Amino acid sequence: MMKVHKKLYTTLVLCLALVVSLSACGSGDSADKGAGSADEKITVNFGFWGSAQDLEIYQQAANAISETYPNIELKIKQYPSSEQFWNTLPGEIAAGVAPEFIKMSNEGAYEYINKGLFTPLDELIETTGVDMDRFMEASKNIWSVDGQQYGIPNSDMPAMFVINEQMWQDAGLGDYPTTWDEVIEAAKVLNQGDVKGIIVNLDAFHITNYVKSFGGGWGNGETINSPENVQALEMIIDMYEEGIAVTPKSVGFGWDGEVFANNLGAMSTGGYWYKGYLKDANPDLNYVALPVPKGTTNGSTMSSDAYMVLKDAKNKEAALQAAYYMTNDTTQTAFMELGFNPSIPELSAQYFELNPEFKAIEPALEYSTDYGYPTDTKRFTDELVKELEGLILGGSGKTAQQILDDIQSQFQ
Secondary structure, eight states, rough: OOOOOOOOOOOHHHOOOOOOOSOOOOOOOTTOOSSOOSSSSSEEEEEEEEHHHHHHHHHHHHHHGGGGGGTTTEEEEEEOOHHHHHHHHHHHHHTOOSSEEEEEEEEHHHHHHHTBBBOOOOHHHHHHHOOGGSSSSSHHHHHHETTTEEEEEEOOOOOEEEEEEHHHTTTTOSSSBBBHHHHHHHHHHHTTBBBBBOOOSSHHHHHHHHTTTOOOGGGGGGGGTOOHHHHHHHHHHHHHTOEEEEEEGGGGOOSSSHHHTTTTTTTTEEEEEHHHHHHHHOTTTTEEOOOOBBBBOOOEEEEEEEEEEBBTTSSSHHHHHHHHHHHHHHHHHHHTTTTTSSSHHHHHHHHHHHHHGGGGGGGGGOOOOOOOOOHHHHHHHHHHHHHHHHTTTTTOOOOOHHHHHHHHHOOO
């Protein structure tokens, strides 16, 4: 899965005059008691981007929601991609046909939360009786901004470090690495012919995992040039200078999974999406999935998605109840079978039983955290990639400190 950064359209924020057509008025009681009389149907519209399998699961949930909330009629709208969703939403808002709640990833969510697109849920959680204790604390924290809850967690998964198992064994290496120092030593051994010891995709997702493993992070734009971040970038630069690292662009690929699948790199930071991709791209490739190696501490990103109620949804209580309903065990189990780790502890434990190749990643659920990008997320990630490619591929001659100082100056 290639990490794709969503475009922010100013008009999306300026035209938040959402008017959603409701088939009737009604108020919701607590989640435990249902949402009222079946004679007072409230239409709640849900928008998402995903696969046909996702759509099937959501449609089944929509068909069954009346068993819990008799007065809610749930309608599902699938968008082909995140880009099309964000392109289409402004016009839908203006026309009064936008969904009342959506599902989105946390990698770009802070930008939209900060600019007022979504409803803070804390008061609604109390009035509807939604049970937030069902969810893992780390999952809730990712969707909490300035002390307010903005999302009902759906799934989450820490980043990981993948190793070509056959290459590792052929090189006669022993225990798998737990630190970056061990990774670098192994990469020197694995660096043979056309094969590079490690793939370092010059992409914000991957770089963020490196800096978190050194105790760093972007601090929503406040700590871009921190000593920890500089230390992580210096290590990446050193690996390229030593000739043991490769970036996908330099070998004609779009992302790290392609390099890994074509046996041109022995190790890489990555995510749970490797499983589905490699099943098709190289089903004979055996790999090991581990937590992101330790620099000075255990640290990595948590890829999470959640259900968000739009700021101007007319019936926010009904929208929140419908969003909460989407996290029921039946729906979560169906998504678990597609590779998503549910944000509910009991189901999460089952996930690692069903996906034993990811079992080693489970402890990282306790310490993996949000991306921490600045509000102007796309501009930041574009600038980070531009500066790193300018050094690694273009020979700019800048140091890690200079790169991060330059970027920090743009996000004061």
